[in-house]
Amino acid sequence: MRKKEKKHNFFNDVYEVVRLIPKGRATSYGAIAAYLGTKMSARMVGWAMNAAHSDKTIPAHRVVNRNGLLTGRFHFKTPKTMQQKLEKEGIRVKKDQIVNFKEVFWDPFQSLG
DNA sequence: GGTCTGACCGGCG
DNA sequence: ACGCCGGCCAGAC
Numbered sequence: 001m002r003k004k005e006k007k008h009n010f011f012n013d014v015y016e017v018v019r020l021i022p023k024g025r026a027t028s029y030g031a032i033a034a035y036l037g038t039k040m041s042a043r044m045v046g047w048a049m050n051a052a053h054s055d056k057t058i059p060a061h062r063v064v065n066r067n068g069l070l071t072g073r074f075h076f077k078t079p080k081t082m083q084q085k086l087e088k089e090g091i092r093v094k095k096d097q098i099v100n101f102k103e104v105f106w107d108p109f110q111s112l113g
Numbered sequence: 114g115g116t117c118t119g120a121c122c123g124g125c126g
Numbered sequence: 127a128c129g130c131c132g133g134c135c136a137g138a139c
Contacts, residue, residue, distance in 0.1 A: 044121090044136070047121095
């Protein structure tokens with residue numbers, strides 16, 4: 001038996017999905033969790049983002065909560081970083097919330113299957 | 114090694 | 127409409 005046999009790496013799955021988010025789009029923690037089959041573990045997605053902080057290839061700024069609110073902005077370098085990155089990609093943000101989130105929303109089910 | 118918390122979400126009063 | 131509560135899993139103390 002191998003010592004470090006990884007099981008379903010939930011975090012890793014989260015990272016891969018997040019990496020697939022197209023530029024100019026955003027999704028929610030719950031959507032990712034639901035796509036991975038554990039919609040009740042939306043919190044873990046957020047926690048995964050925290051762990052993903054060390055991995056710069058993960059566009060964590062494209063992940064917001066179900067309201068399109070930039071709840072995780074305080075975990076970035078500065079509280080404005082998240083918004084600035086989003087605006088740079090063409091996403092309008094008002095009062096820490098994505099404008100037209102419904103349109104900007106990227107559904108993993110729709111895009112990945 | 115038990116306990117608490119967290120970048121969430123849905124349900125209920 | 128608003129506020130509170132439970133559930134999920136992993137990491138910190």
